[in-house]
Amino acid sequence: MHDVGTSVQFIDLTLMSILFLFVVGFIGGLVSGFIGSGGAFVLTPGMMSLGVPGTVAVASNMCHKFPKAMVGAYKRWKYGQVDLKLGLVMAASAGVGVWIGIQLQEWVLAKWGQAGSNLYVSLSFVIILVVVGGYVFFDAWKTSRSGGEEKVSPLATWLQSINLPPMIYFKTANVRISVWFTIPVGFATGMLAATIAVGGFIGVPGMIYVVGAGGLVSSATELVVAFVMGFFGTIKWAMHGQVDIRLTLLILAGSLFGVQLGAIGTTYVKEHMIKVVMGSIMLIVAVSRGLAVPRYLTELKLISVGETTLSIMGTASFIIMCFALSFGALIILGAMWKAKRAETAAKKAGFASI
Amino acid sequence: MKNFSDQKGKGRKAVDESSGGSGTTSNHSQEVKRKILVVGKDYAFSNGVVDYAANLSQRLGYDIIAMSVNPALGTSGKFFSPYNQHLRGKFTQRAQEAWVPVATELASQGIRSEHVVKFEGLAGAIKDLNHEVKRIDFVITDQGIKDQEITGEIPLPVFSISGYQGEKGMAQEHHETANRGKLITRTIGLGVASVALYAAVFTNSGTVMKYFTKGGIFTALPIITVLAFSFVHGAFASNLWSVLGIEATKKVQPRVAPKRPAQRKRPRPQLHLNA
Numbered sequence: 001m002h003d004v005g006t007s008v009q010f011i012d013l014t015l016m017s018i019l020f021l022f023v024v025g026f027i028g029g030l031v032s033g034f035i036g037s038g039g040a041f042v043l044t045p046g047m048m049s050l051g052v053p054g055t056v057a058v059a060s061n062m063c064h065k066f067p068k069a070m071v072g073a074y075k076r077w078k079y080g081q082v083d084l085k086l087g088l089v090m091a092a093s094a095g096v097g098v099w100i101g102i103q104l105q106e107w108v109l110a111k112w113g114q115a116g117s118n119l120y121v122s123l124s125f126v127i128i129l130v131v132v133g134g135y136v137f138f139d140a141w142k143t144s145r146s147g148g149e150e151k152v153s154p155l156a157t158w159l160q161s162i163n164l165p166p167m168i169y170f171k172t173a174n175v176r177i178s179v180w181f182t183i184p185v186g187f188a189t190g191m192l193a194a195t196i197a198v199g200g201f202i203g204v205p206g207m208i209y210v211v212g213a214g215g216l217v218s219s220a221t222e223l224v225v226a227f228v229m230g231f232f233g234t235i236k237w238a239m240h241g242q243v244d245i246r247l248t249l250l251i252l253a254g255s256l257f258g259v260q261l262g263a264i265g266t267t268y269v270k271e272h273m274i275k276v277v278m279g280s281i282m283l284i285v286a287v288s289r290g291l292a293v294p295r296y297l298t299e300l301k302l303i304s305v306g307e308t309t310l311s312i313m314g315t316a317s318f319i320i321m322c323f324a325l326s327f328g329a330l331i332i333l334g335a336m337w338k339a340k341r342a343e344t345a346a347k348k349a350g351f352a353s354i
Numbered sequence: 355m356k357n358f359s360d361q362k363g364k365g366r367k368a369v370d371e372s373s374g375g376s377g378t379t380s381n382h383s384q385e386v387k388r389k390i391l392v393v394g395k396d397y398a399f400s401n402g403v404v405d406y407a408a409n410l411s412q413r414l415g416y417d418i419i420a421m422s423v424n425p426a427l428g429t430s431g432k433f434f435s436p437y438n439q440h441l442r443g444k445f446t447q448r449a450q451e452a453w454v455p456v457a458t459e460l461a462s463q464g465i466r467s468e469h470v471v472k473f474e475g476l477a478g479a480i481k482d483l484n485h486e487v488k489r490i491d492f493v494i495t496d497q498g499i500k501d502q503e504i505t506g507e508i509p510l511p512v513f514s515i516s517g518y519q520g521e522k523g524m525a526q527e528h529h530e531t532a533n534r535g536k537l538i539t540r541t542i543g544l545g546v547a548s549v550a551l552y553a554a555v556f557t558n559s560g561t562v563m564k565y566f567t568k569g570g571i572f573t574a575l576p577i578i579t580v581l582a583f584s585f586v587h588g589a590f591a592s593n594l595w596s597v598l599g600i601e602a603t604k605k606v607q608p609r610v611a612p613k614r615p616a617q618r619k620r621p622r623p624q625l626h627l628n629a
Contacts, residue, residue: 010563063576067584075592079602234577241569243576246559249552252583257591264595267602343603 010244011051018250020046024322025064025254027329032255033072033262034332035278036222037200039255040065041285042325044197045318047247058197059237060247066230068255073223075263081216083172086207087224089179090186094199094229097190105194115299122296124195125289132205133282139209140275150271156212173213173221185210186225193229200226201282208275215274216266265332268339277328284324291317387466388489391510392420393480394496397445398452403496403515404460410494411465418460418467419490421483422449428473446471477504484510541597544590551586555579 011017024046028039040061047057076082109117143150152160156175164178185206193199200222207218237243266274291313297303298310392399392407399420411418427442453469460467472479476499484490493512495504504512555562566575595601 010567063580067580067588071584071588231577235573238573238576239569241567241572243566245555245562245566245576245579248576248580249555249583252580253552253587256584256588257594260588260591260595261600264600264602339603 010056010246013246013250017050020050021247021250022254024325025251026258027254027325028251029068029072029255029258029260030262030265030332031258031277031281031325031328032068032223032226033075033259034219034265035200035262035274035281035328036204036219037198037226038281038328039325040197042321043251045321049318052244052247055237055240055242056244056247059234059240059242060244061197061251062230062233062237063243063245063248064251064255066227066234067252068259069223069226069230071256072259072263073220073227075260076220076223076266079220079263079267080172081220081266082224083170083213083217083221084224085168086170086173086175086182086211086213086217087221088228089168089182090189090203090207090221091225091228093183093186094190094193094203094225095232097187097192098194098229098233099190100187101191101194104191112300115296119293119296119300121195122289122292124192126286126293128192128196129201129282129286129289132201133279133286135209136205136275137279137283140272140279143272143275150214152212153209155209159210160212170211170213173207173211173217175212177211182211189225190229199229201278204274204278215271219266219274219278220263262332265336268343269332269335273331273335277331280331281324281328284327285321288317288320288324291320387415387417388491389417389419389487390414391480391483391490391493392418392496393476393493393499394420394422395424395476395499396496397422397424397449399456400497400515403494404456406515407494408460408463408465412463416491418465419483419487420453420456420467420469421479422453422469422471423476423479424471424473425475425479428475442473445473477508480504480508480510480512484508537593538597541590541593544586544593548583548587548590551583 024039024043028043031038043061043064044054044057047060048054052060073082073087077084105117105120108120112119156177159181160175160177162178162181164180166179167176168179168182169176185203188206189199189203192202200219203222203225204215204218207213207221208215211218213221234243294303294305294313295310298305390407390411392403394400394403399422407418407420410416422445424442424445427438427445449471450469457467457469470483472482474482476495480493490510493508493510495512495514497515499514565572566579
């Protein structure tokens with residue numbers, strides 16, 4: 001175990017790579033602070049494009065994730081948005097989900113090889129993001145049309161009405177539900193985290209539509225889940241000496257600014273904006289991952305596509321992924337700007353009316 | 355300080371202009387500005403109403419005219435009572451003393467202020483002062499004055515400060531302004547500490563990478579490092595957003611109050627005697 005680290009090739013840092021890590025860290029942090037997750041899906045391939053080995057990229061990203069989530073969770077806890085008990089219940093079941101997810105990945109890898117594993121990851125990405133992201137976006141659109149008033153989903157209302165012991169009361173989320181219905185949500189979060197590294201894409205919608213928590217509470221609580229999972233994930237990677245602390249600290253430099261700005265942003269906007277941002281990002285990322293599927297199908301000899309076309313699709317996939325993150329950040333900053341301007345105008349009007 | 359209850363109709367002379375150069379007096383050579391009338395029943399005004407009026411006058415460019423009213427000492431028929439006169443003198447003196455520091459503070463903020471004392475009913479005092487002093491636009495009443503106390507026709511809009519909430523809000527704003535310097539100093543300090551931490555790692559990156567990637571017991575090193583950076587750099591980032599004026603808006607979700615179980619009466623044995 002001690003010698004693995006010495007065999008890893010760590011990259012030399014240039015000014016461009018430093019700036020890249022800082023900026024992506026900031027944007028990723030902004031999105032995470034706002035919707036509870038995100039950033040990892042750009043950071044990991046982004047680092048790999050700089051020449052960082054895959055495992056080091058995953059490990060370094062993981063190592064920046066848990067302190068960022070901690071700072072974001074603390075900030076949002078101060079705003080009264082974090083349900084610690086819900087977060088810990090979710091994190092505990094997510095731990096089991098991660099373990100099962102890794103076993104499944106290894107089984108797929110053993111049966112169909114690297115291309116098969118990549119195809120499994122990309123298809124999971126596309127199917128889950130299109131289905132869940134599409135529903136989140138549709139719900140946000142519906143809420144926005146009805147004046148921004150959020151309602152508890154019929155599924156959550158039904159599950160809350162079932163008295164299946166042990167029942168648990170989540171104070172901040174103001175939800176009383178059976179533990180048996182929260183465990184699958186956490187489990188699925190862990191499974192997705194082990195597969196596509198962004199568990200929040202299941203965790204947050206799960207807390208909203210299955211448990212029945214509000215968008216603000218769900219996204220804030222997801223930061224607790226991210227902290228717990230990131231912390232234990234980091235221990236695992238650091239034991240193998242895979243963490244490049246330089247990369248971690250550079251990402252952290254940007255993301256600590258971003259995550260706090262994102263957390264502040266949640267106090268300015270209407271609750272359904274969380275869903276708008278999350279749904280948009282998920283659908284754009286689905287397109288990006290969809291473009292990666294033909295390469296894996298070609299590698300498995302299921303279809304035949306030219307190398308030039310595959311290369312163009314690969315580049316387009318990465319650009320669209322960066323666009324997804326930037327688009328999310330722009331919606332957040334735009335919504336904050338609009339809300340701040342409205343607040344200032346209201347204040348002025350208040351004084352003028354006197 | 356003069357007693358205005360017996361100086362009706364004397365216009366601007368009714369206003370006290372002898373506050374000892376403490377900044378309370380208005381400069382009549384300058385143009386007559388619009389005024390906010392602050393009315394209080396006690397000899398001293400609450401911080402809430404003063405802060406609120408100061409805030410408004412700064413934004414609107416108004417002067418402040420403060421009026422201490424004591425209706426109890428204005429009862430007709432007792433005017434020539436020596437004891438009543440003594441009490442009026444005492445009230446006037448105390449009101450004047452209480453106003454001096456307030457006036458100094460207002461002057462330091464560039465707000466012109468005046469102070470008057472009246473001994474009659476609140477509505478009458480406001481009406482009289484409105485005749486005596488021109489360009490009063492509206493009235494703000496201090497805590498402790500109820501709406502019902504201002505009866506009769508007053509040709510001015512009257513606003514009231516609703517006690518603790520107003521005082522807290524305004525005092526907090528004032529407090530924040532005072533602490534801005536401290537916030538900037540703290541931000542700079544944390545920024546320097548943050549830069550120092552980054553410099554320490556990146557100037558010794560060779561050594562750092564050697565030990566941090568050893569695994570085993572050295573696993574603690576990257577974890578402790580990121581936690582230390584989070585505290586210092588995270589606090590710096592938080593302070594920096596505050597310095598730049600980007601802070602959470604007031605409409606944050608209130609933390610849900612814990613539900614306390616309903617108190618139940620424990621059944622106690624009772625003995626009934628049917629004699």
